Amino acid sequence: MTGPEQETVSSVAATTPAPTAPVVLPKTSESENLLKIRHSMSHVMAMAVQKLFPKAQVTIGPWTEAGFYYDFDNPEPFTEADLKAIKKEMGKIIGRKLPLERIEVSREEAERRIKAQNEPYKLEILERLVEPITLYTLGEQWWDLCAGPHVANTSELNPKAFELESVAGAYWRGDETKAQLQRIYGTAWETADQLSEHRRRKEEALRRDHRRLGKDLDLFSIEDEAGAGLVFWHPRGARMRLLIEDFWRQAHFEGGYELLYTPHVADISLWKTSGHLDFYAESMFGPMEVDERQYQLKPMNCPFHVLTYASKLRSYRELPIRWAELGTVYRYERPGVMHGLMRVRGFTQDDAHVFCLPEQISDEILRILNLTERILSTFDFSNYEINLSTKPDKAIGDDSVWELATKGLIEALERKGWAYKIDEGGGAFYGPKIDLKIEDAIGRMWQCSTIQLDFNLPERFELDYIAADGSKQRPIMIHRAIFGSLERFFGIMTENYAGDFPFWLAPEQIRLLPVTDEVLGYVEELQSQLKAAGVRASIDRSGDRLGKLIRTGEQMKIPVLAVIGAKEAEQGAASLRSRRDGDLGVITKERLITTAQSANQDREASLCFDDSGNVGE
RNA sequence: GCCGAUGUAGCUCAGCUGGUAGAGCAACGCUUUCGUAAAGCGUGGGUCGCCUGUUCAAGUCAGGUCAUCGGCUCCA
Structure with a gap:
């Protein structure tokens, strides 16, 4: 895990930026x-x-x-x-x-x-x-x-x-x-200083590269033998993904959604009905034959949610229906375009579909905007750039429907108080949409979230509900994704944090470092107590000296290193070193356990102890 | 898919004009029982991405193929 390359990486991480006046890079558009x-x-x-x-x-x-x-x-x-x-x-x-x-x-x-x-x-x-x-x-x-x-x-x-x-x-x-x-x-650039600042930024981006961090921190890999663009989540990455998914599920239940699970393949006729075979075929894996029927690996989840909707008669009283799924889809990407987790052939969408009445559009969109903000801000993404895309030249559906829907989107954005730009004619042929970009720690913008109205699928699948007057009406369908692709979001998030994940999200939260073997008994006891409290704690059993244990722990970007020698073992405590906040002092194990536990519960970025209650010096 | 580069040990890399592979770190073993970013010594580990060809001989040359990287195109 420790190569010469890593040394460079970690020494950059360990050294605080030089205190000389920062070089501000002018932008071409401004100068x-x-x-x-x-x-x-x-x-x-x-x-x-x-x-x-x-x-x-x-x-x-x-x-x-x-x-x-x-x-x-x-x-x-x-x-x-x-x-x-x-x-x-x-x-x-x-x-x-x-x-x-x-x-x-x-x-x-x-x-x-x-x-x-x-x-x-x-x-x-x-x-x-x-x-x-x-x-x-x-x-x-x-x-x-x-x-x-x-x-x-x-x-x-x-x-x-x-x-x-x-x-x-x-x-x-x-x-x-x-x-x-x-x-x-x-x-x-204008000056040599600006050029070297530009170089420093390029190195910084390299240091944050999720492919590098994914390997160094043992989060995921992509295996030649399995094929390009197919992601293997290693235990540490999988643990993080699970935490993200758990949070996502909780937020969705609280946000009024129900969750679905749908198949990964379906009879190809489904994709004929949905129209994907006509306009999306080149992005799809080829069909496979089973029992003389053609099956198609799914590139999207929507037709499945639509079928679920159509599985029984719906009343207007049921609407809005909000269904979400972490649905894994497969898309054919041309060789040479794959890129780490950012561009892959198999990925999991945090997909959801809302079926609602026309007059519910604005409320539903607002609800989605609120959920989006809640979820993204939990990962410290709180600067957004929003685009509203309107009717393109080639489009299906009446002007009146487009107008109603677009008005609903604008109204929701106004109610949310978010500034947005209008991309005139930039919508999909089947409906207007809102795209949201997030800004990361080094100022890059990433589009993840999208909210799209769809006049096409309800038509193609002849979806309806029984209205108050007993007539059959077509529901409004909204697609939305917040992460977009879980894999891609994971990559963006990793680069945003530069691998220094917040405490709640770190795969290994506290690493216990025994100064000598004599304290191993106490260290093991502490580990099992932490684990019992749901804290991801590990023991470094390498037998190396303390300096090395700390070095290794820092290189793996473990949020909290707990140094335990004879003194701490005797006191029933641990000397804590936080990656983000430095020395936290000697803390009793009871306080450590309860503080870590509540930090997990509240999704805290780091452990926080007030000064009272520290053990001695 | 296209243009270019790259593919050697778990990681990072060396290996000149062809003569059957090396380093550092990691792993393992022994010694050390150590207090906030690398203790010392030793051992094991590679059919050089894969296939085919040229040659007495290929990590090294040629062709093909797969993958990765920087872009183009496309996109979550």
Whole structure:
């Protein structure tokens, strides 16, 4: 468990950030200067590439949040060594203090200049440009079609504040049927300090990578032999998942839901009826034949919940019906797209469906928003970005239904008091939706939760209920997921906490560290008492010295390490060291047990003792 | 699926232009019974992702395949 790699990892974790003034990284979108730098830097790179690789044709080269990239069509892919050479050439160009000049040209003039250079992609770009057509020269020789803005001279570019980061394939115009280009990614800043801060952040993201932590903390694995995108939950990860699921179930029961279990496969006719076979087939595992019937592994849970609804006659008095399920689904993902727990082929949705009356929409959505907030905030996600997506051009259902439903969503958001953006026409063909993104500890946004109205499935399965007047009516169906995918959420949460899980969620909460073998009897007694109280306590029996026991415990990010030597054993106590809060002092075992127990009950992030009642010094 | 890179012990990695594998940590054993981030010594452990080919000889070369990583595309 302890490799050289881990040493780096844990020493980063152990050292508090340097107390020097923090470098604030400006965003391209906020800094005109940075935007110019990056724009110009991409031109400098393109010029460097064309000098070193005369056959390279240029395409586009925009700025990004952390830098810039440029796509080239080059007969040979660029290598790492090429990047070094390109960077060196860029340094030379910058050193020559070349002016960048904006020139406005006629379409004909631009075309003439491009043809002279034999740049077919530029010609294609030109076709789509509207006047005024501008180009920027870089020195005497080189120019590119560009709207700008740019720095006035390469002397404004800091040769110590940029780096070429990677090379990757990219399609022309992002279309996979078009030519594959070579994209070179770079990062560029105003100062060298900003560049090193950018590097530090990249390392920080690496340190938090759930794939790394999943391995180091022994939470899960993905096994080649079983196949890509299929997750094995190890005992420690499984324990955490169970805690998450238990909390989720409790929250759902309290939130007025009932839970369902449905099969993993069903006769393929179900997927014909639902329409998935028509519009979702390429994301589905192929069918399997059993007893001359075709069965289909489920990519979604909804048809099962719909069938459950349809299993008997429903009255309006029953509505709203709220059913949730932790349903494991399988989806075909193309090779090469899998990514740790974030993108897999088998995952568990925290899926729920609400069947309700049209006039109940707003109440039900509000109820879902409240439950969503409750569940996400328990994992310390409390900054949200909300999108409301409305009717697209191609849609089913009457305008009046869409209007009613969209109004219901807006009303719920207003009642909740949450700010939201409207994505006009961004809804699914079968109904409007609300998507919610959460912000993690290092400012990244992740979309997990989604609430979608569905006018399609009730229609296809001819769902109905008996209304007050005795007539048959179609219910409104709402799909919603809060975690989205349990696997993916687990990955996001792991990165959010950087593996330093809150006390209640940690797979191993308290590790007892015997200073000598003499105290093992007492340590074992304490462990079984903690376990009896539902606290996940373990004993480090390695026989290593205390320093090593602590080191190992910290590396495994155990929330509480309990040092027990002769003194503590005699006092019936433990000397506690909290990963989050440092030394907690010597605490009697009774207090430790009750405090840990209530911390579990209240889902606390750490153990908290007030000062009274500590044992001696 | 596409472009590029990678795949050697449980982990992290070394192994030059082909001559049947090494280190550190981990594991195990012995000694040490130790007080808040690594005690000492020793032992075991790999058909070098998999298949096929070239060669007297393949971890090393070639082809295929699977997986992983960085992207593209797609998406929970």
